[in-house]
Amino acid sequence: MSGYHAGGIRAISGEWEDEKAGVVRAVAVLALALPSPPEVERARLGRLGFKIGLLIRNGQRISSLLASNEATVEDEAVTRDLAVVFGTPAGHRWVGRVFNNPPIPTYPTPGVAEYRLELVLTEVRELPQLISAPSRYGNEGSFGDSHLTSLWVVRIGYGR
Numbered sequence: 001m002s003g004y005h006a007g008g009i010r011a012i013s014g015e016w017e018d019e020k021a022g023v024v025r026a027v028a029v030l031a032l033a034l035p036s037p038p039e040v041e042r043a044r045l046g047r048l049g050f051k052i053g054l055l056i057r058n059g060q061r062i063s064s065l066l067a068s069n070e071a072t073v074e075d076e077a078v079t080r081d082l083a084v085v086f087g088t089p090a091g092h093r094w095v096g097r098v099f100n101n102p103p104i105p106t107y108p109t110p111g112v113a114e115y116r117l118e119l120v121l122t123e124v125r126e127l128p129q130l131i132s133a134p135s136r137y138g139n140e141g142s143f144g145d146s147h148l149t150s151l152w153v154v155r156i157g158y159g160r
Contacts, residue, residue, distance in 0.1 A: 002079045005027070005034055006032060007030065007032040007148050007150070008029060008148075008149040008150045009028045009029070009030050009031075009117070009133055009143045009151065010029045010031065011026065011027075011028045011152065011153050011154070011155070011158055012027040012028055012029060012158060013026070013027045013157070013158045014026040014027070014127075014154055014155050014156050014157065014158065015156060015157075016156060017120060021124050021160075022122060022123045022124040022125055023063070023120065023121070023124070024120070024121050024124045024127070024154060024156070025118070025119070025120050025156045026118070026119045026121065027117065027118050027119075028116075028117045028119075028152055029114050029115065029116055029117065030052075030067065030114065030115045030117055030135065030150065031112055031113070031114045031115075032105075032112065032113045032114075032148065033111060033112055034111050034112065034113055035081065041113065042079055044096045045102065045105060045113065046140075047139065048093040048102075048137035049076050050067070050098075050099055050102055050103060050115075050135065050136075050137055050139070051075070051096065051097065051098045051099075051135065051136060051137070051139050052065075052067070052072070052097050052133060052134070052135040053078065053079070053082040053086075053094050053095065053096050053097070053098075053132075053134050053143065054095050054097070054119075054131050054132070054133050054152075055082075055086075055088075055089075055092050055093070055094055055131060055132040055133075056092065056093060056095060056131060057091060057092055057093075057123075057129070058077070058091055058092060058093055059123050060121055060122060060123045060124065061064050061121070061122045061123060062074070062095055062097070062119065062120070062121060062122075062142070063121065063122050064118070064119070064120045065117070065118070065119050065120075065144075066116075066117065066118040067099065067103040067115040067116070067117050068103035068104050068105060068106070068115045068116055069103070069116070070099050070100075070101050070102070070103040070104075071099070071100070072097035072098060072099055073097065073098060073099075073100065074095060074096065074097060075096045075097065075098045076096070077096070078096025078097070078098060078139075079094050079095060079096035080096075081095035081096065081142050081144070082096050082133065082134070082143060084144070085142065085143040085144040085147075086132070086134070086143070091154070098139055103115050114146075117152075119152075119154070121154065124154075125157070127154065127155050127156055128153055128154060128155035129153075129154045129155070130151055130152070130153055131151070131152040131153075131154060132149075132150075132151060133150045133151065133152045134148065134149050134150065135146040135147065135148050135150065136148065
């Protein structure tokens, strides 16, 4: 992401919501190191919008994805952009998600914005699962222009 120095996804927890059906609920934090102090960035972050892509296995579905308690919706144009920019490995597919309302980050330390992510993924047959999850501010821009590359490790349990 242009101007954003570093970041990534830190897994917090994972649990079976319905093991027989292969439904997993995973919680993580997306962190971004900001180029300016939080008081400068707050208005900017809300104005730019936010989008994220998830590379999931064929047959899987994202039942829901929240960021800072704001729901996402699937966006076909974002999904197409992800496939063009990154390509699609065999056995996988991109899902692009956007927000109707920009999620509000927390600022745990000066210069770092964090978003709590909560994913419900269906048809999970094997764990751990590594999910490429690029994100970017500015919903009109392409991931080819700028993005933050992250890897979300989805597994059952954490803190071990």
